Each structure stands twice: as structure tokens, then as C-alpha cells.
Amino acid sequence: MAEVPKKTPLYDTHVKNGGRIVDFGGWALPVQFSGIKEEHNACRTTAALWDVSNMGELLVRGKEALDLLQMILVNDVSKIYPGKLIYSPMCYPHGGIVDDLLVMCLAEDKYWLIVNGANIEKDVEWIQPIVRYFNDTVFENISDSIAQLALQGPNSVEILKQLTGYPIDEIRYYHGTQDVDVAGINCLVTRTGYTGEDGFELYCQAGKGSQLYEAVVEAGKGYGLVLAGLGARDTLRFEASMSLYGHELDENHTPMEAGLGRTVAFDKGTFFIGSKALMKQREKGLQVRLVGIEMVGKGVPRNGYKVFDESGEKEIGYVTTGTYAPYLEKYLAMAYVPVEYSQRGTGLSIDIRGRKVPAKVVRMPFYRREVKKR
């Protein structure tokens, strides 16, 4: 596939700001600005800003919008109300994962799905044929008309306060508000993110994306805000042990195997796609599961490296994501292994280019921020 990567509305801004542009899943986006470690640690200690306009937005509205979502998503969407978000995997009948996404309830009959950029077309093809079974329900891919920024890190609230009169710190985690005036631009603001830190995601019209970005950059001066790219986005979500579709999540693994069992609402009272297979797996128990691994010997575990037992003789699994965790300063990995090897402290080894390097199973999340009581 020699397709030309798609550009987000902020492409020219990234080039101007010295972003190192790469092709990421069909999108031309900056992998880094000042450097992955610096961007990563700024997000943990001050603030960082991303263009994540590659993410997809799918609008579902109509009388039976909720019924449709209850059918295609494993989590219980009836729990959310206008201004509230919920995270859910979307499964195939066999229990494998189509995509993982956020649902925001905009009104009782209007929802937004925020999906992975690389999966937009697949998701649309999956959902579209199901929509017609629901009365007066409309499904629309509005991804191209929306720009999305992620402002993350402990100083996010202070930075955003410079740009809006709205009491931004009153938006609670996994909540959002529409029609917030941010630097004169109409935004949907949600208190969500993919870094393990406090922060916001801002959605606006595609044409306003660059203007919003520049305004946040300006407001961030004095608050240690750095421009960040995909490299730090990946290391941050990895360090916080958040799954990424195509790595931890795919059609070959169920939400329970991926450690997302809490998102499967068996008790929601309606049938959902995948429920039968997932129920069966719950009864029979898991064969494999996602674990956290820390290197004991020297070496960097990488995506796709094989995992062996402690003796190094038996191949038991593979690394889904592995790298150096810049804030924890450790060499860590997530991997699928048989459940008998998933106990914390279990000795394993990772095949690092032909060398079996000792490692052990550790608790996830690797990193969890201290939450201030308020």
C-alpha cells in the first residue's frame, strides 16, 4: 500500500514547529518535537499538547441510538447521561475486538463515538449494516470535519483556564461539556486522556484546529507546556498500562484476556454482540492473559519479541508493546502469556535478538499518578 498518508488539519503547523513527521497508520503526524523523553516527562510533571485529529468521530443519533450502542458495545451505555463518557471495547461475535472507543452522551438520543484513527473505515463498515435494524437511527462518520487536541499533565487545568471563562476545573473525570468557548473557538471539552495524567481533550471544527493549538501553546508559556508527538503518546500510555489497538487489543483476543473484564457488562440486561462467546470464556476461565513484565537482565523488550519460560526453553507468548519507560526509568513490556505464567513475580525470559534475557511478571499499571483529594 503506497497510499499517501492523510494530513490532519494541523499538518502545516507541525512542520512549522519542527515536528519530525512520520507515517503512522496512514496518517502524517509528528513522532516527536524536542525528544520523546523530554515530552514524556513534561507530561508527567508539567504539561504536553498533542494533535490527535487522526482519531475518528462517529455520530449516532435517533430514537434507538442507545439500543444500537447497547448491541454493538460490551459496556453498559445506559449508565451514561448527557455530559458523561464511558470506555468500551466493541467485539465480534467470537469475542475478539473490532476496536476500543469512548462514547460520549451528547443528548438522550445523541452519542459520539471516539474511535482509533487507524480503524475508522473498519468501524464504519462494521456498524453501518447493523444500523438499519434500528428505527429512526442515523449513523454518520464526521471524522474529517473535527480536529482534536489532547492537553495532558498536571498543569492542564491552569493552562486551559487562561483561555476560557468556563469553570473548567468543575468538569469531572470522564465528563465533558459542549459549546465551551476556548480562545474564541467553540469546543467540546472532555476530561479524558491517554497518558495516565489529568488533562483534557478538546474537539473543534477542523478549520479551527490550528488556531486552537496555537492559542493553547501561547497559554502554556510559563506552565512548562511542551509540544508532543506520537512517540511520547505511545510511551505515556504504555507506562500507564493502557492498551493500544493493534498491540494489546486485536480480533484474536477478548477484553477479558486483555485485562478489560470490568468493561464487559454481562448484567446490562440486553443482548450484545460477543456476549455469548465472552460468557462462555468467563465460565471456562482464561487460557492466556495480558501481563506486565519488567526486565531483570539487560536489554530492551520490543513489540513482537518472543516470551519464553524462565529456563528459556519453552516459547510461551509474545510482547505486545515493550520499550524503555522514561518516567519510571525501567525496561518494561506487556505480553500475552498462558495464565499459569501470569502470577506476579513469575520468572520469564525474553528473546532479544537471539539472547534469552531474564525478566519477571510485575503488577500493572506500571505507573499510576497520585490523585489529589479535593
Add this chain to the structure above:
Amino acid sequence: MSYPENLKYTKEHEWVLVENGNARVGITSYAQDQLGDVVFVELPEVGTELKAGAMFATVESVKAVSDVYAPVSGTIVEVNEALNDSPELVNEDPYNDGWMIVIELSDPSELDNLMDSKAYQKMVEEGGE
């Protein structure tokens, strides 16, 4: 980007400093910049014999793994143990504290195959490899 004139260079972005008949070897400023933050350097042992072009070290950044090749043949007489604990030296000071190994040359005429600073700079600026 700097290209010190007292060094010789390879197409694969290693540099060589000839001193007392030995070759001190590292990777160039351009190479470390392309790699990004270096988080791990796997070095060979003293005494290892190398043929020019043989892989002798692996440098890992947050995002990438890259092999480092011997610019010349010979025996490794020194390795930079400081990189075990401080791999970031490769980024911070690629031509000095970020050096990797010292090779006792077995065939000094191989040095003639290397580029000078001008030729290397030209290669990098024309798109490199």
C-alpha cells in the same frame, strides 16, 4: 549538526578518530539525532576481533533499534563502559563521551576507504542513507 574535521566517517554514520595507531569509534551526531533518545547500548567485549563492516554494537532509542558496524578491522582493546549506565551520552556528546570502542587496527590502509568530514557532510545533506 556538526562534522568535526579531525574524524573520518562511514556511510553507516559511524565516526573514527585515529590515535596512536588505534581507532576510536562512535556514531555521528546525525545518527544520534535520527535515532532520538538513546536508552540502551549493547557493547561487545574487549578482545573481540572485528572485520570491517561487521556489526559490533546495538544502539536502542525509545522508538528504534540500530546496529553499529566496524569501520575498520582489528581487535577491540577498550569499550566505553560508561554507556551501560548512561546511554544518553551518545545523544549528549556523540564525538567525545559517547564513544563506543577502540579498535587496534589490523590493516591501517582501510582508513583510506573512509570519508572525510566534507564528504560525509555532503552525503548527509544530500539525503543520507
